[in-house]
Amino acid sequence: MPSTALDPLLAVDGVTVRFGGLVALSDVRLSISPGTVVGLIGPNGAGKTTLFNVLSGIVSPNEGTVSWKGSPLRGHRPHHLANLRIARTLQGLNLFANMPVLDNVIVGADRLSKVGMASMLTGLGRFQRDERRLRQRAMKALEEFGVAEFAHALPGMLPLGAQKRVALARALVADPELLLLDEPASGLSAEEVRELGEHIRSFRERMGVLLVEHHMDLVMEVCDHIVVLNFGEVIASGTPDEIRADPAVTEAYLGASAEGDNGE
Numbered sequence: 001m002p003s004t005a006l007d008p009l010l011a012v013d014g015v016t017v018r019f020g021g022l023v024a025l026s027d028v029r030l031s032i033s034p035g036t037v038v039g040l041i042g043p044n045g046a047g048k049t050t051l052f053n054v055l056s057g058i059v060s061p062n063e064g065t066v067s068w069k070g071s072p073l074r075g076h077r078p079h080h081l082a083n084l085r086i087a088r089t090l091q092g093l094n095l096f097a098n099m100p101v102l103d104n105v106i107v108g109a110d111r112l113s114k115v116g117m118a119s120m121l122t123g124l125g126r127f128q129r130d131e132r133r134l135r136q137r138a139m140k141a142l143e144e145f146g147v148a149e150f151a152h153a154l155p156g157m158l159p160l161g162a163q164k165r166v167a168l169a170r171a172l173v174a175d176p177e178l179l180l181l182d183e184p185a186s187g188l189s190a191e192e193v194r195e196l197g198e199h200i201r202s203f204r205e206r207m208g209v210l211l212v213e214h215h216m217d218l219v220m221e222v223c224d225h226i227v228v229l230n231f232g233e234v235i236a237s238g239t240p241d242e243i244r245a246d247p248a249v250t251e252a253y254l255g256a257s258a259e260g261d262n263g264e
């Protein structure tokens with residue numbers, strides 16, 4: 001059957017991950033449809049990063065499946081994501097320190113390159129045209145995030161907020177259908193978080209988004225749907241209003257902060 005706009009892009013079904021005796025994820029289910037922002041929240045150690053790593057192809061689940069547009073992904077690895085049209089930004093940003101900002105973004109556009117290495121060696125003219133096209137595209141992505149002025153600087157010279165915008169430009173330059181964001185608000189000022197929220201809301205027009213985030217105001221403001229993990233299990237799933245009103249969620253967070261208060 002042909003897929004429709006309402007079919008999920010990504011579906012996680014019954015995913016369990018064990019690290020030795022520790023169950024980091026247990027029978028987790030969630031889905032992300034085009035045009036929706038899904039938030040993944042939970043106290044420290046709840047399993048958010050582990051799930052992000054499963055989706056990224058870094059961790060293979062012991063049980064369950066991750067499907068992309070209705071087909072199970074088997075043994076996918078991070079380098080397969082670009083061809084699937086899945087992009088991500090990481091907490092560590094992963095910008096290449098010795099490459100100018102513009103080149104960092106061009107790396108993100110690699111999927112769109114029409115010429116391979118062989119053409120690069122044999123067909124210089126074509127390669128130069130292709131490179132010029134990618135440069136223009138990367139520049140446009142930097143402009144969209146208001147960081148075009150840093151195109152020729154090294155990423156390390158930029159303040160954290162600008163580096164994060166560059167990482168977003170790199171993720172979006174190849175026109176992904178799904179964007180995975182791992183704690184994009186960490187370390188940002190209140191004003192920067194507000195701007196980030198505006199960007200995330202605007203992404204809806206073009207793609208589905210999974211937002212892993214501790215910044216609760218941002219999550220409540222931009223997400224259409226929120227999934228709450230605690231000790232590796234989904235304890236709640238619903239709209240921001242439903243999640244706010246769910247006693248199991250409050251309990252999970254209060255329990256986690258009480259543990260913290262005890263210095264554990």
Ligand SMILES: Nc1ncnc2c1ncn2[C@@H]1O[C@H](COP(=O)(O)OP(=O)(O)OP(=O)(O)O)[C@@H](O)[C@H]1O
Pocket residue numbers: 019022023024042043044045046047048049050051
């Ligand atoms: N590679 C690993 N080996 C062993 N245990 C791990 C590994 N990665 C994560 N864990 C454990 O799995 C559980 C879930 O961790 P995870 O990092 O996914 O949680 P989290 O929700 O992302 O936490 P935080 O909000 O603090 O980043 C934790 O108990 C963690 O100690």
